[in-house]
Amino acid sequence: MLDLLHREGVYLWYYFSLQFSQIFRYWALGIVLGSVISVFCKDWIHRLFAAMRGSRLGALGVVPASLLGIASPLCMYGTIPIAASFSQKGMPDDWLAAFMMSSILLNPQLILYSAALGPTALAIRILSCFLCGAAAGLLLRIFYREKPFFDFSAFGQPGSRDTDPNPMLRLLKNIGRNIRATGPWFLMGIALSALFQRYVPADAFAGLFGRNEGFGVLMAATIGVPLYVCGGGTIPLLMDWLASGMSLGAAAAFMLTGPATKITNLGAVKIVLGSRRFLLYLGFVALFSCLTGLAVNL
Secondary structure, three states, X not given: XXXXXXXXXXXXXXXXXXXXXXXXXXXXXXXXXXXXXXHHHHHXXXXXXXXXXXOOOHHHHHHHHHHXXXXXXXXXXXXXXXXXXXXXXXXXXHHHHHHHHHHHHOOHHHHHHHHHHOHHHHHHHHHHHHHHHHHHHHHHHHHOOOOOOOOOOOOOOOOOXXXXXXXXXXXXXXXXXXXXXXXXXXXXXXXXXXXXXXXXXXXXXXXXXXXXXXXXXXXXXXXXXXXXXXXXXXXXXXXXXXXXXXXXXXXXXXXXXXHHOOHHHHHHHHHHHHHHHXXXXXXXXXXXXXXXHHHHHO
């Protein structure tokens, strides 16, 4: 019995250390990039978005709004107060929707994490998140043009934790907070990946998420709801799943529903939408992720 446990421990440590060595550099670079943008570029990105307010872009405004949402390093609870301040200054709801939707789905740090999945999966993630933000903005412009969609009354002006007068200390403190926030989930993701590699047959997984592509997309979109906690923590799992036969369409669906339905994001979204519009949000995410997955597989 002890020999068996020892042997299984050796196998699991091998898979864990192999996965850690493959992905650690992406996680570390993502931490540094995210902190640099948060400390030195965040205000500039938000000023760019605010500068759109006086333009006459119309429906085309969802394009730069979605791109700036991806560039923003803030989490949803940081993005909503920013959006609230923009709304008070007259920013249209469709542009705000594009900015907030893409900000939920992707940020510069997660882009670097996702580079570990390979260039094709990375390109699909960036493009699908951008299109999801733009589509959310266009739908609001069509169906809610004459009535407000958001209620920001529960959110005040955002506060900044990067207040140290020394720029390098601000950066180092931000990196430390970033490591504390994502590190445990990153290690948990690698541990789950090691368990998956050891105990889940690759053929069975390929049959579920690869060969039956329509069902695989639906399943991936569904499991994205309970499994997604932190972007960095899911990258090791996605690496293994793709290597085991998961289709790129199924992976795309997972990468959309996961962050969009992450429990902390849902709490913030529910506050600004209310019950009815919150259900519309969930329906939009589910439909868009499944259609995206099917389109990628085609």
